[in-house]
Amino acid sequence: MNKKAVILLSGGLDSTTCLAFAKEQGFDLFALTVNYGQRHAFELGSAKKVAQIFGVEKQSVVDIDLRQFRGSALTDEVEVPKDRVESEMTDIPVTYVPARNTIFLSLALAWAESLKAYDIFIGVNALDYSGYPDCRPEYIASFEQTANLATKAGVSGEEFKIHTPLIEMTKAEIIEKGTKLGVDYGLTSSCYDPQGNGDPCGHCDACILRLKGFKEASISDPLNYPN
Amino acid sequence: MNKKAVILLSGGLDSTTCLAFAKEQGFDLFALTVNYGQRHAFELGSAKKVAQIFGVEKQSVVDIDLRQFRGSALTDEVEVPKDRVESEMTDIPVTYVPARNTIFLSLALAWAESLKAYDIFIGVNALDYSGYPDCRPEYIASFEQTANLATKAGVSGEEFKIHTPLIEMTKAEIIEKGTKLGVDYGLTSSCYDPQGNGDPCGHCDACILRLKGFKEASISDPLNYPN
Numbered sequence: 001m002n003k004k005a006v007i008l009l010s011g012g013l014d015s016t017t018c019l020a021f022a023k024e025q026g027f028d029l030f031a032l033t034v035n036y037g038q039r040h041a042f043e044l045g046s047a048k049k050v051a052q053i054f055g056v057e058k059q060s061v062v063d064i065d066l067r068q069f070r071g072s073a074l075t076d077e078v079e080v081p082k083d084r085v086e087s088e089m090t091d092i093p094v095t096y097v098p099a100r101n102t103i104f105l106s107l108a109l110a111w112a113e114s115l116k117a118y119d120i121f122i123g124v125n126a127l128d129y130s131g132y133p134d135c136r137p138e139y140i141a142s143f144e145q146t147a148n149l150a151t152k153a154g155v156s157g158e159e160f161k162i163h164t165p166l167i168e169m170t171k172a173e174i175i176e177k178g179t180k181l182g183v184d185y186g187l188t189s190s191c192y193d194p195q196g197n198g199d200p201c202g203h204c205d206a207c208i209l210r211l212k213g214f215k216e217a218s219i220s221d222p223l224n225y226p227n
Numbered sequence: 228m229n230k231k232a233v234i235l236l237s238g239g240l241d242s243t244t245c246l247a248f249a250k251e252q253g254f255d256l257f258a259l260t261v262n263y264g265q266r267h268a269f270e271l272g273s274a275k276k277v278a279q280i281f282g283v284e285k286q287s288v289v290d291i292d293l294r295q296f297r298g299s300a301l302t303d304e305v306e307v308p309k310d311r312v313e314s315e316m317t318d319i320p321v322t323y324v325p326a327r328n329t330i331f332l333s334l335a336l337a338w339a340e341s342l343k344a345y346d347i348f349i350g351v352n353a354l355d356y357s358g359y360p361d362c363r364p365e366y367i368a369s370f371e372q373t374a375n376l377a378t379k380a381g382v383s384g385e386e387f388k389i390h391t392p393l394i395e396m397t398k399a400e401i402i403e404k405g406t407k408l409g410v411d412y413g414l415t416s417s418c419y420d421p422q423g424n425g426d427p428c429g430h431c432d433a434c435i436l437r438l439k440g441f442k443e444a445s446i447s448d449p450l451n452y453p454n
Contacts, residue, residue: 064291069337099337102377106333110296110326139376146373149366150329 002028004117005163006108009033009059011046013210014166016188017178018123019054021165024181029056030115032108036097037067042198046189053187062107069098080193082203086212101134105143105162112160113151120147121163127170140164171213179219186222199224229255231344232390233335236260236286238273240437241393243415244405245350246281248392251408256283257342259335263324264294269425273416280414289334296325307420309430313439328361332370332389339387340378347374348390354397367391398440406446413449426451 005027009015022029031054033047044061051059101124108120124135133139140162147160166174178185190210191200200207202225214221232254236242249256258281260274271288278286328351335347351362360366367389374387393401405412417437418427427434429452441448 060295062291062295064289066337068287068289069334069341097337098340098379099333099374099377102333102336102373103330106326106329107296109329110293110324113325114296133379134377136376139373142369142373142376146329146366146369147326149363149369150326150361152360 002026003119004028004030004057004112004115005119005121006030006032006112006115006117007056007121008104008108008123009047009051010123011043011048011050011188012123012190012206013171013178013185013188013213014123014125014174015047016050016123016183016185017174017181018121018163018166019050019056020178020181020183022119022121022163023054027119029054030111030117031056031059032104032111033059033061034104034107035061035063036100036103037065042194043189045198046187049187053184060111064103066097066100066103080204082193082201084205084208086208099134101132101139102143105147109147109151109160118158118160119163120160121165123166124164125166125169125171125174127168135167137164137167140167170216171209172216175213175217175219179217184222195226199226202226229253230346231255231257231284231339231342232346232348233257233259233339233342233344234283234348235331235335235350236274236278237350238270238275238277238415239350239417239433240398240405240412240415240440241350241352241401242274243277243350243410243412244401244408245348245393246277246283247405247408247410249346249348249390250281254346256281257338257344258283258286259331259338260286260288261331261334262288262290263327263330264292269418269421270416272425273414276414280411287338291330291334293324293327293330307431309420309428311432311435313435326361328359328366329370332374336374336378336387345385345387346390347387348392350393351391352393352396352398352401354395362394364391364394367394397443398436399443402440402444402446406444411449422453426453429453 005022007019007022009031031051112120126135144162190206192204192206193201200223232249234246234249236246236258258278339347353362371389417433419431419433420428427450
């Protein structure tokens with residue numbers, strides 16, 4: 001029997017590649033998807049397809065409405081910014097959801113503890129999107145310490161490890177590596193503001209960074225963008 | 228205008244006293260109650276009454292089903308232990324919910340950040356119930372550090388503080404202090420396994436510690452216990 005890992009899986013490009021990393025390392029895969037009231041709920045369907053294709057042992061979908069903690073374009077009526085150049089993305093974006101990764105990692109920790117899984121994977125990336133404070137290595141290190149103090153694991157001598165295989169990679173490197181690992185990026189969803197049929201808008205920050213990554217990797221993005 | 232504080236309020240004796248501390252310190256009160264599928268859901272009604280009596284600015288109730296992360300008598304079909312003496316309660320109890328306080332504090336952090344509230348209160352107690360790893364001061368200190376790295380607050384120079392006014396108090400001291408602050412403990416609910424009408428069982432660990440606390444404080448518990 002292999003070691004178990006809990007992987008946070010949104011169905012986006014980064015988390016899907018992160019799942020591929022965990023699979024490559026030989027873990028039995030437990031995928032955790034959080035339905036937090038995001039307006040790009042289309043990605044939940046992507047997460048289910050990805051989980052299936054990767055043959056995860058189990059996918060858990062947790063419903064939690066974070067819209068009540070207002071302040072982000074991903075969960076309320078603030079408009080998603082469009083057609084920004086990358087230099088405009090350096091501030092903390094309006095798409096920031098307060099404490100999102102802390103909530104997600106806490107949920108992953110809860111599930112991991114009851115599974116006796118001590119490896120948690122999260123596809124955060126510090127390079128391409130420096131605006132999110134909860135994507136920085138020092139944040140991850142601090143959460144890992146908190147996790148080990150929070151749980152029976154910490155008491156009994158086991159140690160949780162938070163794996164962030166993408167944290168220092170560019171989007172292009174992520175796409176190259178994922179492609180080598182066999183990821184079908186046509187199943188993934190990155191757009192903050194997808195069209196009715198789920199096709200990406202091509203103009204939000206996530207689409208712009210994704211398209212730039214594919215371009216730099218000289219790989220074509222299998223998704224359908226508007227002309 | 229006063230400073231705002233987010234207070235985790237379950238409707239139990241400890242969190243209600245914690246709310247009274249925050250009120251005494253002059254904060255505007257924002258009460259966060261988590262409905263996590265606990266089988267003593269009666270305490271949710273207690274939390275609503277308590278929030279009303281204390282005149283909170285707002286109470287948020289977050290629904291999140293933690294039953295899928297099995298392993299605790301509070302959320303699944305494991306039996307709540309009865310009639311244990313205190314020396315038997317030193318191990319981590321079966322009523323432990325994996326990573327519960329980390330999830331609760333993460334949710335409080337999300338709400339606090341969007342409110343621009345930098346003070347979070349949680350009624351954890353390290354003395355009376357040493358079995359929960361996420362009630363220890365070193366855990367709280369680590370979460371506070373993580374919170375400040377996780378958020379825009381940390382980036383902009385504001386600092387979150389996690390207040391744990393009860394952490395070193397005995398149950399009797401909590402009851403004495405709360406009584407001085409005007410808490411009506413008849414509104415609170417502590418039992419892990421209440422009867423159909425919400426009355427406490429009198430035999431679970433929570434009831435035993437509560438009754439002992441009232442006895443040591445020489446105050447009578449206004450709740451109705453079975454004969």
